[in-house]
Amino acid sequence: MEGDPCPQPAQLNTSMMEPCKYLGGYDYFHGSEVAYIYSCILLAAVPLICAGAGYAVVKLQNSRRRKFKMQQEENNNGKAVDKMVVKEWLHQNHKRQVKIKFGPNDAFYVVNRKGDKLRSIKLGNVDSIEARWECGDDSESPGARLFLWARGRGAKSRDEDYLACSWLVVDN
Numbered sequence: 001m002e003g004d005p006c007p008q009p010a011q012l013n014t015s016m017m018e019p020c021k022y023l024g025g026y027d028y029f030h031g032s033e034v035a036y037i038y039s040c041i042l043l044a045a046v047p048l049i050c051a052g053a054g055y056a057v058v059k060l061q062n063s064r065r066r067k068f069k070m071q072q073e074e075n076n077n078g079k080a081v082d083k084m085v086v087k088e089w090l091h092q093n094h095k096r097q098v099k100i101k102f103g104p105n106d107a108f109y110v111v112n113r114k115g116d117k118l119r120s121i122k123l124g125n126v127d128s129i130e131a132r133w134e135c136g137d138d139s140e141s142p143g144a145r146l147f148l149w150a151r152g153r154g155a156k157s158r159d160e161d162y163l164a165c166s167w168l169v170v171d172n
Helices: 033-074
Strands: 082-091 094-102 107-111 117-122 126-136 143-153 161-170
Touching: none
Parallel strands: none
Antiparallel strands: 082 094, 082 161, 094 107, 107 117, 126 143, 143 161
């Protein structure tokens, strides 16, 4: 075609073209896979480390609080307090470790392992105290058992009797 303003040397076909490159994105993590794995592990470990540190702080505070309570008990203005560590029977399958404190006044107290008072039995208005001591021969509850009953006048009504009973297993 003569007089064509845009002359073509030949018809364009695929043999004249450069081969196509496959379309792909840029891989930001290429060559840094190990650093990526370590950063993921670090991000997952930070909350676990914080939770562990919080748990340790709570345990440390509880331990210090128990020690402080024990020191306060020992500094009881020079009044003597006898203590006995026993297991209190609550149910057929459940016992808990408690401490019985006798004194300094006319009462005895049952406190838990943290030092919190569970119960107190005042012996000022008690008419009679019955205690029965048994040795455990059966395999279900080895050790000595102490049954305590305190009978007397109640504080609300002068005519009512009250009964306090505990079954305690003394560890050997």
